[in-house]
Amino acid sequence: AQKITQTQPGMFVQEKEAVTLDCTYDTSDQSYGLFWYKQPSSGEMIFLIYQGSYDEQNATEGRYSLNFQKARKSANLVISASQLGDSAMYFCAMREPPGSSASKIIFGSGTRLSIRP
Amino acid sequence: NAGVMQNPRHLVRRRGQEARLRCSPMKGHSHVYWYRQLPEEGLKFMVYLQKENIIDESGMPKERFSAEFPKEGPSILRIQQVVRGDSAAYFCASSPGQGNHEQYFGPGTRLTVT
Numbered sequence: 628a629q630k631i632t633q634t635q636p637g638m639f640v641q642e643k644e645a646v647t648l649d650c651t652y653d654t655s656d657q658s659y660g661l662f663w664y665k666q667p668s669s670g671e672m673i674f675l676i677y678q679g680s681y682d683e684q685n686a687t688e689g690r691y692s693l694n695f696q697k698a699r700k701s702a703n704l705v706i707s708a709s710q711l712g713d714s715a716m717y718f719c720a721m722r723e724p725p726g727s728s729a730s731k732i733i734f735g736s737g738t739r740l741s742i743r744p
Numbered sequence: 745n746a747g748v749m750q751n752p753r754h755l756v757r758r759r760g761q762e763a764r765l766r767c768s769p770m771k772g773h774s775h776v777y778w779y780r781q782l783p784e785e786g787l788k789f790m791v792y793l794q795k796e797n798i799i800d801e802s803g804m805p806k807e808r809f810s811a812e813f814p815k816e817g818p819s820i821l822r823i824q825q826v827v828r829g830d831s832a833a834y835f836c837a838s839s840p841g842q843g844n845h846e847q848y849f850g851p852g853t854r855l856t857v858t
Binding site for chain 2: 631664672720732733735736
């Protein structure tokens with residue numbers, strides 16, 4: 628069965644520092660997609676970044692990058708130059724192979740990131 | 745192009761009442777997914793629907809919960825005889841289908857059972 632593990636329930640980081648949020652996954656599929664979502668206190672789910680299992684390069688989106696280590700089954704999120712507005716819950720997630728009859732997304736338990744001024 | 749819309753955003757029900765949560769997918773999207781988020785937890789898949797069909801309901805509780813996505817109108821998640829444990833945020837996501845399964849999330853409905 629597919630599973631996402633986030634081992635850091637909470638993190639405190641000084642503003643302007645870089646931060647790495649850990650995520651490991653378990654799947655027997657060869658084709659899958661990995662996501663990171665941000666959930667601020669207002670509650671909405673904000674898509675941050677996506678990595679396909681066959682993508683050779685790590686995904687990047689502005690200050691976000693995904694450190695994809697396929698052999699280790701890890702997909703850590705790196706936020707460079709953190710800002711106060713980055714304080715939120717962050718969820719790592721995985722999607723079943725594209726084309727499957729039910730491409731549901733499986734979420735980890737989340738990491739609460741707090742940025743100190 | 746409006747995003748996924750959910751209403752109501754907040755819903756309060758007494759134990760034993762019924763809750764109806766609505767989701768209007770993005771324009772052109774024919775696939776809808778419902779997820780539930782209990783306090784301090786990640787989202788858990790409930791059900792996946794296409795127009796007039798339930799494709800995967802493996803995450804739905806066996807009793808009191810039902811979902812539909814009619815030919816016309818929004819998708820409805822219905823919870824009968826609500827209990828306090830049903831208090832959660834319910835998120836809807838939609839995707840275009842036709843090989844594209846990218847999911848776009850709505851803002852969620854926060855259900856509180858008193």
